[in-house]
Amino acid sequence: MGSHGELSHESGQSSWRNRCEFWIAESERNLTRHVREREATPLILTGHGLSLRVEKGSLLVSGGYTHFPATQRKYRFFPAALNVPPAIVVLDGSGAITLDAIDWLTTQGIPLIRLRWNGKFASVLTSGGQAASASKVHWQQTTRDDSRARLAFATSLIRQKAANSLQTLEEYIPPSPLRDQACAKLAYRAKLLRRKPPRTFASLLGFEGAIAGDYFRVWTGIPLKWKALKRDPIPDEWSKYRSRVALRYGIRLRNNGGGYNRGATHPVNAMLNYAYSVLIARLQIRLVADGYDPMLGIMHQKKQFRGISPAFALDQMEPMRPVVDRAVLRLINETTFTGADFSIQRDGVCRLNPELARRVAQLTMEHCGTLELPKRSCRYQRRRSR
Numbered sequence: 467m468g469s470h471g472e473l474s475h476e477s478g479q480s481s482w483r484n485r486c487e488f489w490i491a492e493s494e495r496n497l498t499r500h501v502r503e504r505e506a507t508p509l510i511l512t513g514h515g516l517s518l519r520v521e522k523g524s525l526l527v528s529g530g531y532t533h534f535p536a537t538q539r540k541y542r543f544f545p546a547a548l549n550v551p552p553a554i555v556v557l558d559g560s561g562a563i564t565l566d567a568i569d570w571l572t573t574q575g576i577p578l579i580r581l582r583w584n585g586k587f588a589s590v591l592t593s594g595g596q597a598a599s600a601s602k603v604h605w606q607q608t609t610r611d612d613s614r615a616r617l618a619f620a621t622s623l624i625r626q627k628a629a630n631s632l633q634t635l636e637e638y639i640p641p642s643p644l645r646d647q648a649c650a651k652l653a654y655r656a657k658l659l660r661r662k663p664p665r666t667f668a669s670l671l672g673f674e675g676a677i678a679g680d681y682f683r684v685w686t687g688i689p690l691k692w693k694a695l696k697r698d699p700i701p702d703e704w705s706k707y708r709s710r711v712a713l714r715y716g717i718r719l720r721n722n723g724g725g726y727n728r729g730a731t732h733p734v735n736a737m738l739n740y741a742y743s744v745l746i747a748r749l750q751i752r753l754v755a756d757g758y759d760p761m762l763g764i765m766h767q768k769k770q771f772r773g774i775s776p777a778f779a780l781d782q783m784e785p786m787r788p789v790v791d792r793a794v795l796r797l798i799n800e801t802t803f804t805g806a807d808f809s810i811q812r813d814g815v816c817r818l819n820p821e822l823a824r825r826v827a828q829l830t831m832e833h834c835g836t837l838e839l840p841k842r843s844c845r846y847q848r849r850r851s852r
Contacts, residue, residue: 481806486533489821507552512820516561530559558583558743579747597758620765626785628656631681634788638795691802736816746829749779792831
């Protein structure tokens with residue numbers, strides 16, 4: 467019994483190490499930069515024992531350990547050098563960052579993003595803090611407080627979301643009668659939102675719910691490819707995607723935003739949570755840099771969440787959700803997973819292998835691309851000013 471248990475333990479360690487090394491290779495493939503080009507890819511760190519400190523005027527970064535044996539990756543960045551990353555993302559893990567490292571990042575204008583192991587957004591450290599523009603914050607406040615302007619702003623977001631959802635289904639989901647039907651509905655709803663927009667916010671939310679329903683209904687039944695299941699078994703329900711709604715013991719799990727997806731019990735939902743957290747962090751940084759107040763929502767404006775959640779970043783996140791979904795769909799289409807890529811916590815929540823989480827964050831960054839922020843006026847506001 468003892469020898470069998472030791473063999474099983476060694477086999478599990480081998481599976482974990484192999485998958486960590488696989489995802490490291492995937493993450494580092496094609497990461498080339500010409501000598502005279504500025505680095506455009508954020509540095510993504512994970513694992514235990516990572517550190518950021520300043521040594522002789524340069525930033526010395528040590529990556530964490532995710533498996534044994536492993537070689538610790540080290541990076542040295544000099545001020546204003548071309549290889550300095552545009553951002554540093556820390557996924558879970560443990561370690562230390564010194565005060566002079568924080569000062570160094572602030573001086574160089576490098577945001578530091580921290581995400582927890584379940585994909586939940588933790589914090590963003592940016593240079594300058596909340597350097598908001600008075601005119602832009604005034605626009606946010608007046609748009610939020612004017613029911614017609616708020617509705618026009620939110621309608622524009624949902625129309626973009628419908629268009630992006632349609633593009634994602636067409637480009638990343640194989641043709642089928644269900645997909646074609648959903649695409650036709652999404653195209654019709656996007657056209658209707660432009661030609662005959664809803665007159666009430668409740669009607670708009672109904673539109674949004676219908677768009678999300680049409681979109682994720684096509685996801686239901688998407689198969690995941692698996693291997694080595696005898697060595698690393700998985701629950702039967704992981705063989706294909708079930709639902710964006712997280713169910714545990716038949717009970718829906720709410721998150722702080724009123725949704726049901728934070729306690730992901732399926733690998734796809736766990737990856738989506740990571741992708742959305744990376745997106746909201748990127749949006750919050752961009753909003754602060756452009757002079758908006760990320761906490762002052764227009765579409766998302768519940769009083770109980772004011773000052774707690776980045777509501778305006780949540781606004782801007784809506785049309786971008788289907789865009790970053792493409793990162794997860796790309797992984798599903800291209801990857802044969804193993805049980806070592808995920809682990810199940812005591813409460814049933816699915817946890818990603820840290821190196822897989824790093825790959826999800828990397829692909830999400832790629833799909834974010836250039837984030838376009840809202841214009842400070844809408845047609846209703848222009849008409850009213852005449």
